Amino acid sequence: MSDSPAPLADPHIVFDPIEGRRDIVVLGSTGSIGTQAIDLVLRNPDRFRVTALSAAGGHVELLAEQARRLRVRTVAVARESAVPALREALGARYGAGEPLPEILAGPDAATELAASECHTVLNGITGSIGLAPTLAALTAGRTLALANKESLIVGGPLVKAVAKPGQIIPVDSEHAALFQALAAGTRADVRKLVVTASGGPFRGRTKADLARVTPKDALAHPTWAMGPVITVNSATLVNKGLEVIEAHLLYDIPFEHIEVVVHPQSYVHSMVEFKDGSTLAQATPPDMRGPIALGLGWPERVPDAAPAFDWTKASTWEFFPLDGEAFPSVGLARHVGALGGTAPAVFNAANEECVDAFLAGRLPFNGIMETVTAVVEEAGHDRPRTREDGASGGAEGTSLTVADVLEAETWARARARETAAKFSDVRQPSEEQPAEARA
Structure with missing residues (x-):
């Protein structure tokens, strides 16, 4: 991992301290x-x-x-x-x-x-x-x-x-955590980034268990209160896949040096392992006001922006490996992130369409990633191509344009709707049926 190019998010760069408001x-x-x-x-x-x-x-x-x-x-x-x-x-x-x-x-x-x-x-x-x-x-x-x-x-x-x-x-709480932990060393000192995941409402369930979960089940996140799309993304762990791509782009760390680990308590928001064996973790009770304060106030910290831990009380922090079979979204996100171009846009747009279909009862839970995977695979053959000659009006240093992104998204949304339609005759489980019975 070389020291160039410079990361997009670099805690070592200080533009100016707060002067007034x-x-x-x-x-x-x-x-x-x-x-x-x-x-x-x-x-x-x-x-x-x-x-x-x-x-x-x-x-x-x-x-x-x-x-x-x-x-x-x-x-x-x-x-x-x-x-x-x-x-x-x-x-x-x-x-x-x-x-x-x-x-x-x-x-x-x-x-x-x-x-x-x-x-x-x-x-x-x-x-x-x-x-x-x-x-x-x-x-x-x-x-x-x-x-x-x-x-x-x-x-x-x-x-x-x-x-x-x-x-x-x-x-993001995870990337704000990495931002702070990275301040302890240079990028050349980093061995890997460890992005934590709560595991969502379905932690510990197998792929077979997930076949009959309902939107109501998926929206019952055990830790965070979020909008419906983000909450379902947490249930599928798509959000964690997106965060892996984001960490790669923000900190210029190769995908093979970015790991995901399940941490149900959501106290440790992410970690950085350095080449000397030291791991630095950023930890707070789950509360987004801390990351928001960091974003608005950096390089200064805002006093009492969010609650701190009460270290006089006992607590247990657990960490588990990611189940890639039940939750294949992280692996797929790594794949599209490595492909680059419009592939991440295809992944994201197809997922948004599938989440809408799931929430409307038109797509089973496992069908979300099955459909997204199919669209991503098809995109390798049929999706709109980015211009390779750099003469398309893209930003300096890239041939990709906003028009490319929008075109790829439009294509991916249409294909996701068409692909998801084959699940329309799959009977969705009743919301009244207890989750334990469905599992």
């Missing part, structure tokens, strides 16, 4: 990451000021309340149809004569905010639609607190082409 733009403000970030900002008004918010537009009342409490300059929604309701909600919360924030609307609104004047952009958008805002923030020279892993997964070469070393501060 940092201006923050929060993308995806009504989601889990966004709401927790706003809670952190409101508890630390001397450190942070939110200047702009963006959301999809499904929760305009919450968005309006956030805008009022933070006194932001601009509010953006992806759905133009949400503007009248948002304007009404803002008017109901602001006093007579108070200026309302500017409203941006449309699919490019978040991208416009990402390039606006600020210190840090927190990208908490879910899905690959976060790619354009990620690129806009990096191109504009903003520090990017990245919670939107999909933008890095599907657009890795594009992101690497525009990001300065250390410009990205990861907000």
Whole structure:
């Protein structure tokens, strides 16, 4: 493992300490990451000021309340149809004569905010639609607190082409843990990265056991409270596969030196093993406010951002090897990550379609990865190709373009829907049937 190229996320690079308040733009403000970030900002008004918010537009009342409490300059929604309701909600919360924030609307609104004047952009958008805002923030020279892993997964070469070393501060709990542990040594000292997984709600079950689990079972995560897509990804361990690709891209560590281990308690968020045999683990109780504070405040830490352990109480921490037969998603993610190009985009898009089908009762749980695997395999023959001559308008240093990614995603979604349709006659287990009986 050489010392070049420089990692995208490098804890050794310090741009500037906090001087006064940092201006923050929060993308995806009504989601889990966004709401927790706003809670952190409101508890630390001397450190942070939110200047702009963006959301999809499904929760305009919450968005309006956030805008009022933070006194932001601009509010953006992806759905133009949400503007009248948002304007009404803002008017109901602001006093007579108070200026309302500017409203941006449309699919490019978040991208416009990402390039606006600020210190840090927190990208908490879910899905690959976060790619354009990620690129806009990096191109504009903003520090990017990245919670939107999909933008890095599907657009890795594009992101690497525009990001300065250390410009990205990861907000995922696993990558924030690696970021901190890597500060203890140089990249040449690293033997391997160990990414921890809770194991989700189905830890210990065999592939046969998983054949009849229901969406209700999959959404019952034992540790984290997340949105439905991310929760199902945790149940299939697709999220861990995506995190392996993300770790490779962020820290420029080869796939063969990135390991996944199951840790049910979710206390140790990831580890770095150094070549002298030492392993450094970053550990906190499960709480995303710690990684968010790291993303917004680095290189300084935010006091009491999240709870700490009570070391006067006994606790047990367990670690188990990953069952690759029951959960083949990590191995498949390594494969598409090594292929590069649009292969990760195909993997991610096909998975999103399959999760939707599973939640709607059209696809059995094991059918998610069976379908994604089939689409990935077919993509090697029939998917749209990236341009190899570098003359397609891609970012400097890569022939991949945003158009390539979007085209590959469109193809993968269509093929995933078609492939998943063969499972439509598979009777889904009743939600009323006890999980123990189904297993």
